[in-house]
Amino acid sequence: MHELSIACDLVEIAEAAARTAHAEGVAVVNLKLGVFAGVVKEALLFGYDIATKGTLLEGSLLKIEDLPLVIYCSTCNQESQLPSIQFFECPVCGNPVTEIRGGKELELTSMEIIEHAYQTA
Numbered sequence: 001m002h003e004l005s006i007a008c009d010l011v012e013i014a015e016a017a018a019r020t021a022h023a024e025g026v027a028v029v030n031l032k033l034g035v036f037a038g039v040v041k042e043a044l045l046f047g048y049d050i051a052t053k054g055t056l057l058e059g060s061l062l063k064i065e066d067l068p069l070v071i072y073c074s075t076c077n078q079e080s081q082l083p084s085i086q087f088f089e090c091p092v093c094g095n096p097v098t099e100i101r102g103g104k105e106l107e108l109t110s111m112e113i114i115e116h117a118y119q120t121a
């Protein structure tokens with residue numbers, strides 16, 4: 001299950017950022033995920049729960065924003081969103097897709113950290 005290793009990478013990056021920010025913990029991690037990134041969302045969420053165990057991110061929520069598949073058609077000279085990743089043709093003219101412009105994203109966008117609730121002496 002390669003989603004688990006992806007989740008581990010994400011957790012590593014997020015935890016490093018949380019440590020830099022001197023966070024006590026992390027509440028929410030926001031991720032952009034393209035429909036064509038080759039990642040199964042449910043598997044990633046499952047892997048995330050495993051990967052966060054024992055880290056600053058344990059118990060945090062992974063919020064995934066789905067990004068659509070965006071293609072560019074040289075015939076129409078415009079970008080379009082594809083409703084499905086099963087049909088690689090321009091929804092306007094029906095020509096085969098020549099270029100994929102979006103939908104492969106897999107990136108951490110932001111996170112909500114838990115700061116120290118009180119100052120220790």
Ligand SMILES: [Zn+2]
Pocket residue numbers: 073074075076077090091092093094095
């Ligand atoms: Zn077209």
